[in-house]
Every structure is written in C-alpha cells, then in structure tokens.
Amino acid sequence: MARPVDVSQLLGTLKGHKSGNNIGKKPLKKAKFLSKSEREALLQSENTNVNNKKFVEEDKPSTSNENVPQDDAGRTSTESLKQEPSVRHSSTKSKFNFDWQNSDDTLTDYKPLTTLRVNDLLKAKSIADDGLNKIEESYLGKHWTQKKIGEMTERDWRILREDFQISIRGDSIKQPLRNWNELNLIPNDLSNIIIKDLRMENPTPIQRATIPNFISNNNRSVLGVASTGSGKTFAFIIPILTKLNQIPDRPRSIRVLEGPKALILAPTRELAQQIETEAKRITNIWDKHDYKVVSIVGGHSVEEISYELSDGCDILVATPGRLIDCLENHMLTMGSVSTVVLDEADKMIDLGFEEQLTTILNILEMDSTIKKEKRQIVMFTATMTSPIEKIARQYLNKPINISIGSSENTIPKIQQKVIYAPSDDMKFNKVVEQLRDSLPPVIIFINHKRIADILAEKLKKETRCNVVTLHGSKSQEQREKSLSALKNNNAQIMIATSIAARGLDIPNVSLVINYEMPKNFEDYVHRIGRTGRAGNIGTAITFIGEYEDITIVEKLQKYVETENPLRNNEFDRKIERLYKIHEAKSEYIIF
Structure with missing residues (x-):
C-alpha cells in the first residue's frame, strides 16, 4: 500500500492548491452565528433545492497528481478519499418518510454466527404446540394420569389435588385415589361391582380423598366438608363394606347379640332411606357376603322396626330421634359399633338434633366394648358452624380435615x-x-x-x-x-x-x-x-x-x-x- 499523503498536501488539494504552502493566502473563514431570519432563509433555500430535485455538486478542483503517491490499484490517495455524492429521492407523501438506497442496507451481506432457528426445531407451525408440549414434558415429566403409582412425585400429587380441588389437612394423611383398583384398598370383586354394575368409572373428588383415609387410618376420625350431591354416600358406604370384609361374617345369632358394626345417622327419614337403598344396591349384588342393612326412621310402627331388627344387622341407618326411641325400648344394642358416620351434620344441628346427637355419642362411649380411641367417627357437613366445631373437638379423634372445592365452586x-x-x-x-x-x-x-x-x-x-x-x-x-x-x-x-x-x-x-x-x-x-x-x-x-x-x-x-x-x-x-x-x-x- 502507498505511503500516506502529507497533511499539508491533502489540505492544499482539497482547496484547489498544489501544495499546502498556498493555504495562508486564502485563509479559512471563521465560524459565525446566524440570526433567526438568516437560518430560516438558509433552511428554505435547502428545502427548495431538495423538492426540485436539484442537487448542486461542487466543481472538481483542478489538481495535479504529480507529487501525490498512488496506491496499488493506480489510484491516488486523494481519489480514494473523494466520494461521489449519493442522490436520494425524497417523497412528499408523508411528513416522516425516510428513503435510502439498496446499497445502504447493512444486512445485505449479513452472515449470522449460527443458522439455528426456532422453526427448524419445531419443523413447522402446525406442530409447534406439540413440540412445545414435548419440550415441557422433557423438563417436567409426564402428566400424573400417564404415570404409574410408583412414579408419582409430590408435585404430581399436588397437581392431582388441584385438578379435583381437594384440600387435605392433618398428620399422616393418605394421598387421594387415582382410580378404584390401584391402591388395592378395595376388594377386587367390590371394585368390579362399583365399575360395572353401578357404572361409576372414576371416584368423585370427595370419594378420592375420603376412602383411603377412611380405610387406612382405622383409629382416625375424618371431617369432610363438601356440598350436597357430591357423592358423599358412597364415600362412606364403600369403606364400611371394605372394613366389614376384613372380619369374618357373623351368623344371625351373633348379629342379634352384638348389634350393628356400623351406625349411620342422617337428619331426615328420606335421606336415611336413600342411604339404605344405595347400600343395598351393593350388598344385593355382592353375594359373597350376607350383609344386612336396616334403617330406623319415623313413619314406621314399632312393630315394623322390631321385625326388621329381628335378624340383626351389620349396618344401621337411623335418624337421631327414632334411634333414641329404640334404645330406650331396648330394641337393639350398640356395644359393637366400631364406625359412626354423621351425614349432613349441619342439617342435624339446624333441625334441632344437637342434644340428641350428643346423647347418642355418649351412649356409644358408655355401652360400647370398643375403646373411644379405637372407634372411628366420620362427619360430613356442607358448612362449618360453631356447634359442628364443638362436636368435632369433643368426639373426633385427631380428625383428618378434607375439603372439596373452593368457596365459589361449592355454591350451587x-x-x-x-x-x-x-x-x-x-x-x-x-x-x-x-x-x-x-x-x-x-x-x-x-x-x-x-x-x-x-x-x-x-x-x-x-x-x-x-x-x-x-x-x-x-x-x-x-x-x-x-x-x-x-x-x-x-x-x-x-x-x-x-x-x-x-x-x-x-x-x-x-x-x-x-x-x-x-x-x-x-x-x-x-x-x-x-x-x-x-x-x-x-x-x-x-x-x-x-x-x-x-x-x-x-x-x-x-x-x-x-x-x-x-x-x-x-x-x-x-x-x-x-x-x-x-x-x-x-x-x-x-x-
């Protein structure tokens, strides 16, 4: 490459002189400040030239390149410094419209360091969502419905509870059911009846949360808060039948002598009879056992009730008032009751059965051959009121608190x-x-x-x-x-x-x-x-x-x-x- 040009020669060339020695004869003009009117006049003159597309190019000065060195391409250094003025065509369609030539595009010869693009990973927009799901799955793992029980993590259980709006509080709690068969808590023949005959393919949220804690924690009470119509009936009937299946069947004479093994209290006779009907739907099909289900409600004479109890029973469903009448008349004994269910306890309180309810629970404690800490009491309510909390504190043993749904979702x-x-x-x-x-x-x-x-x-x-x-x-x-x-x-x-x-x-x-x-x-x-x-x-x-x-x-x-x-x-x-x-x-x- 040629030797750089002397500064004086460059200045002289730019001013039309052969050497920089002549610069002193025509000194550069000093900078001066323009007035407002002068600036406006100058600006107007420039705009006029642009709008008329007249761009004035300075005459090239006559220079001699005799003393100016040349580069390897045969060009003088001053020629390499000079540039052709770029002609830009202005548009008046919009006030802010910036034009440029294609040669001004700085991305023309752009060569990225990497050619990896998102679409190359996802192949196409049509499979983008599927690709993202696979990427997410690779980080977070499969959904809990696609996993085996042994693969479930704490995060999976949390997602399951969130999916069904299940809240469980207490010590040593059991995780909710994923399906009827997986945990082997329910006998296979009973689960087949539930799925095939009753056509209940999957448990409801209250059943998912209640059944494992009802069956596995034999000496723990359960307090369930769920709206009416959420499937509570089978949430306690299935565990009761499962627990009965764990003990030898009792002949008629023993049933009469010992009394029922499970007691279910309901606020109204209609609800009590409905519970009896639902329980018999299973026991009538489950011919492996000869379980006896009896209800004691108003509207039936003492003779009718006595006849129903003549063969004893395994599961007794009753309203509080009618049960106390039968106990006072010595029509049955409650000494072997190991499971007590209080269904719709809030309604029992609202209907004025609080005193009768506590009387029955006290009778169970005094007459039962089963110790208080060995008897399991399960209570269901739609709302938590002060009387319910009082009964829970007095009679429930280390209760597991189960709540289904948020306050907004429990509203009908x-x-x-x-x-x-x-x-x-x-x-x-x-x-x-x-x-x-x-x-x-x-x-x-x-x-x-x-x-x-x-x-x-x-x-x-x-x-x-x-x-x-x-x-x-x-x-x-x-x-x-x-x-x-x-x-x-x-x-x-x-x-x-x-x-x-x-x-x-x-x-x-x-x-x-x-x-x-x-x-x-x-x-x-x-x-x-x-x-x-x-x-x-x-x-x-x-x-x-x-x-x-x-x-x-x-x-x-x-x-x-x-x-x-x-x-x-x-x-x-x-x-x-x-x-x-x-x-x-x-x-x-x-x-």
Whole structure:
C-alpha cells in the first residue's frame, strides 16, 4: 500500500492548491452565528433545492497528481478519499418518510454466527404446540394420569389435588385415589361391582380423598366438608363394606347379640332411606357376603322396626330421634359399633338434633366394648358452624380435615328468576310455558297441600306429563312410591310442600318452581337447593303476588342480588315498585 499523503498536501488539494504552502493566502473563514431570519432563509433555500430535485455538486478542483503517491490499484490517495455524492429521492407523501438506497442496507451481506432457528426445531407451525408440549414434558415429566403409582412425585400429587380441588389437612394423611383398583384398598370383586354394575368409572373428588383415609387410618376420625350431591354416600358406604370384609361374617345369632358394626345417622327419614337403598344396591349384588342393612326412621310402627331388627344387622341407618326411641325400648344394642358416620351434620344441628346427637355419642362411649380411641367417627357437613366445631373437638379423634372445592365452586349453580304473578291463572300459564322449555324432573313447591292435588290434575291435562304429589297427608308408602316414580322417570313433575321435601336428594332436577313463596325464607333457600347440584346448572322460578310479607320480599331481593354465581339472576321490576324496594330502571334487573 502507498505511503500516506502529507497533511499539508491533502489540505492544499482539497482547496484547489498544489501544495499546502498556498493555504495562508486564502485563509479559512471563521465560524459565525446566524440570526433567526438568516437560518430560516438558509433552511428554505435547502428545502427548495431538495423538492426540485436539484442537487448542486461542487466543481472538481483542478489538481495535479504529480507529487501525490498512488496506491496499488493506480489510484491516488486523494481519489480514494473523494466520494461521489449519493442522490436520494425524497417523497412528499408523508411528513416522516425516510428513503435510502439498496446499497445502504447493512444486512445485505449479513452472515449470522449460527443458522439455528426456532422453526427448524419445531419443523413447522402446525406442530409447534406439540413440540412445545414435548419440550415441557422433557423438563417436567409426564402428566400424573400417564404415570404409574410408583412414579408419582409430590408435585404430581399436588397437581392431582388441584385438578379435583381437594384440600387435605392433618398428620399422616393418605394421598387421594387415582382410580378404584390401584391402591388395592378395595376388594377386587367390590371394585368390579362399583365399575360395572353401578357404572361409576372414576371416584368423585370427595370419594378420592375420603376412602383411603377412611380405610387406612382405622383409629382416625375424618371431617369432610363438601356440598350436597357430591357423592358423599358412597364415600362412606364403600369403606364400611371394605372394613366389614376384613372380619369374618357373623351368623344371625351373633348379629342379634352384638348389634350393628356400623351406625349411620342422617337428619331426615328420606335421606336415611336413600342411604339404605344405595347400600343395598351393593350388598344385593355382592353375594359373597350376607350383609344386612336396616334403617330406623319415623313413619314406621314399632312393630315394623322390631321385625326388621329381628335378624340383626351389620349396618344401621337411623335418624337421631327414632334411634333414641329404640334404645330406650331396648330394641337393639350398640356395644359393637366400631364406625359412626354423621351425614349432613349441619342439617342435624339446624333441625334441632344437637342434644340428641350428643346423647347418642355418649351412649356409644358408655355401652360400647370398643375403646373411644379405637372407634372411628366420620362427619360430613356442607358448612362449618360453631356447634359442628364443638362436636368435632369433643368426639373426633385427631380428625383428618378434607375439603372439596373452593368457596365459589361449592355454591350451587342456580339461576334465580322472580316473576310478578298476582293471579292463579297467570301463575299456571307461566308454569306451563316454563315446562315446555325444561327437561324432567321438575319440582313445584306449594304452601298448602290442598293446592297440590288441584294443580296436579290441571297439569296432567295441560302438559300430558305424569305428575306426583308429596305432602303431609300422604302415607309413608305413598310418599316412597312418588319418590320412586320421579327418580325412575315414570313421573316428570313432583308437586310438594317444603316439609315433605326436606332432605330429598333427587338427581338432575333441572327446574324448581316456587308456585307459592314460602312463609319462612330459610325454606326458600332449601327449596331452590334441590336443583343446581353436583356441578349441574339449574333454574329456580318464584312467583310473587300482591299480598306477600314485605320482609320476606326484601330478603328475597337481596339474596337474588348477592347469590348470583351465573351472573344472570332476574328480579321483576313490578315487584320492586309494588313493595317499594328501590327504583328500577329496566323491565328486569340483570345483576
């Protein structure tokens, strides 16, 4: 490469001189500051030249390259320094529009250090999600449903509990069931009955959490908090039968002498009979054993109960009041009871059975041949109240606390509609209209039993549906026949009073109609709770007339506004105006 040019020669060349010695004859102008008007004039002159696309190029100075060295390519150093002015074509379409030539693109000859790209890894966009899942799986492992029980990590168990919204607290707790067979807790023939005959392919959340802790921790109590209709019945029937399977079968004489091995207390006779029915669904099929299940409830004479107990029993289902009557009459002994289940304990307290409940538990402690710490007490409740906590502290042994679902998910999914209907004809027409759009079974609540039969006849003629009634004038046999017809879909509509329907568990009720608003607001809550159970969505329609108790109507309006999980409750504007609850702005208020 040529020797660098002398600085004076360069300066002279740029000024049109042969050498830098002549620079002094034309000194450089000093910098000066321009005024505002001068700057604007200069700027305007430059813009004019650009817009007219006239770019003035300086005349090339006449230079002599005699004394200027040349490089290897034959060019002088000054020629290599000079550059052709780049002509840029400006656009006036937009104020901010920056133009450049292709030669100005700095990425033209860009050569990256690596050619690895994301799409090369994922192959194509269509399999991107699958690829990401595989990458995630390689880091985090397979989902717990794809693992064997021995491969489960603490993280897997946590995910399982989160999937089913299971919360378990206590010492030495057992992990939830993944399926019926895996842990070998339940006899194979019993699990086959559950899966094939009862068609329960997988346990419900309360069953997953309760069964292993019920069976494995023989001397530990269990306190389960779950909503009604969540599958609690089989959550304690299956463990009871499993524990009975672990001891030799007892002949009739021993059953009569020792009494039941398991006691189940329920708040109402309807619930007690339902539990008995569910237990017999298994025992009637499980012919390996001859287990005897008996219920003691009101509505049956002492002679009938005595006859049922004449062969003894393995599992006794009872209401608190009727059981105390039988114990006082020495109709059975409770000395061998090793398992006690308190189902819907909160309802037993609400119905005033707290004293009777504690009396029964005290009798078990005094008369039983089984020590207190060896007897297992399992309690289920939908809500935790002070009386429930008191009983738990006094009678439960190191309880394992199980809770299913968050507070939001335990709320029944019910849409409440409150409609103004001042006359019976208007009510009936609206009922018929609603029935056309609803699936059975449907429950219609009334306050007076005389209305039940009249309404039933009218609905049979108008809708051609089978209608059954349930009220206090019905015998126990008639009541049970009506319930059976509704559950077996032989009837589509049931008309019932609040008292008669208390404790009912009719699955898949799509619609509840309050043909008459109850006089007690707690009965309203109980009525609409017949629908929207076990995760299903239900509808509750209530008719309000002109002569309702204003206190009840105000409570109803507030309840409809606050208890609104589906965000679609409706409260008729006419009712608010009639009872002067507050000013309404639309035909229906959608909360």
